[in-house]
Amino acid sequence: ILGGKSARRGNFPWQALTDIHGRGGGALLGDRWILTAAHAILPKEAEDNVNLDKIAEDANIFLGHTNVEELYKMGNHPVRRIFIHPDYNPKDYYNFNGDIALLELKNPVTLGPTVLPICLPDATNTTFYRDGRVGYVSGFGVEKNHVSNDLKYVSLPAVADEKCQNWLDSAKGDDPIVFSENMFCAGFLTVKQDACQGDSGSVFTVLDTQSGHWVATGIVSWGIGCAQGYGFYTKILNYVDWIKGIVGED
């Protein structure tokens, strides 16, 4: 996270630290599911014969602290199964459509002040993606060229799609980067506040003032550099049915 602050324990109790292909983030759903980005599990241009069971076996998931060392001491939560959204294509380097995945933990976690799940958006409330809607994104990713040992967070405004698209058209040069309706962008053009590498999979959350619950509206997905403009997030609202289809009515 660039331009952010250190989170205190219990600020983002859903934040997970993932160690699959390097460092990533995720968010706890219920008491046994981790929501994350598909490319944190299947990076772009990874080798072909990927074995999800093997990845699940080797994956390390940590919950319940803001300090990486402490997290390691608390021990990881083994993964039973991995679900990658079928639209995600690891071979298409510039297309992050469907960049969403679910990890099922082998054992449910016991919730408490430092381990709590995040809510999913429900279709009735689409103000979450309105231009300027402020949200928080947290993560253990790069800050000033170093991965952070502590959980950082930054508050960013969501940006209207056409602004995202206009900016992208000017910034992407010849790269055929795809901005789809299953994404949204957030952040600033000039202010140095943004998510960065290592934050992938963490969630962009907003406070639903109606219910008083925090809701995950996006997943850190991609960007051009870090704090060089807007950051791009997977639009969770479009995947809630997929998630519920896997997670069940937990």
Next chain:
Amino acid sequence: SSPVSRKLFGEIRSPGYPKPYPNNNISIWDIHVPKGYVVKLTFRYFDLEPSESCFYDYVKIKADKKDLGRYCGQLGSTTGNHPGRKEFVSKGNSMHLEFHSDFSNEDNGTVIPYRGFLAYYQAVDLDECDRNNAAEEDERPQCQHLCHNYVGGYFCSCRIGYQLQSDHHSCKVECSSELFTEESGYLSSPEYPEPYPEDLRCNYSIRLQKGLSVILKFLEPFEIDEHQQVHCPYDQLKIQAQGREIGEFCGKESPGSIETNSNEVDILFLTDESGFSRGWKIHYTSEKVRCPQPVPRDQFTIIRDLQPVYQFQDYFTVSCQAGYNLMEGNQKLVSFTAVCQADGTWHQSMPCCEIVNCGSPTNLTNGAFSYANKSANNNFQSVITYRCNEPFYHIVTGAGGDTFTCSAKGTWVDRDGQVRIPACLPVCGKPVHPITEVQR
């Protein structure tokens, strides 16, 4: 003469029947049936030459050395003596039949074709016990006491206390081993109410099935030789029950009624060589042994259909109020029935009713339960309430809510009787320390 075989029935026909019988013919039949039967004969057809006093042709019947008549003529003829449907019955077991025909059957020069007769006889049981039936010369002695007829014979028996002698007719006092097995009956001194014989050694044994208790009721008159000062020195009536002496009686004062509380009773009657007392008679009955009234051991025990009296083979069943288990020691019983035994005791003792214990309620993952009542035991009607570890979890219950009660079945159930406990589901998006920005 043709002796008839010793069948039990048969036919006798005149010579040549049904063709006219020959002249100058004498035919004789001797019918014998087995002992214990008499002969009964009737004519199915009778057509002989009629004549005054049956002088010409006739049939003569004899039995028991008596003449039973001489018959001739045709049905409805004015002369002669037609037997019609008359039944001829012997007293003994034989009958003699004689047929005579003279030299002609002419009437005014015309031969009349009289066809003779067809007679049918059968052996009929002789009721030897009916005094009127005995033939005079019947040498057989009468039954001294009891006579029992059966088809083809009879036998004698004796009153209780007597034994049939080798002549099969006379009875001699024999009461040394009288056995009574009916559930009620009578027994008395020999010859009662006539004076009893001397030198008796009578033993009457009443043996009923276990579980019955014999009751002796003395009838009037009761009279056994006695002595003013000495207790029953001459004749004694002793009553024992399973080896236990119940009493020794004599004199004129009836012992009345005696409950022996036993299914086995022996009555000894010993007499000396003299005396004219009329003796005694007992009507014994029996009733099922009684068991003590069942009493519950606690106020939760219910005795079904409590009866005022419980007797042998009766039973009672016990259940408990809802919420209590039938217990025999540490053993929980599904049901309980006690049967009254032959010795007047219950075959198993009264159980008790122990309050149902539901055991510790199922733990709620990510939650807990608390007792509504201080005793915090898990007994019947204990109440607990489930809570989740808020604010991290929220409770999801069935329609029956989060309060559970220990049911009579030993399970914790909610208001709707469901056993399924609530669930604690994660509360999402409610950090205990949410981000709060101060500086603006």
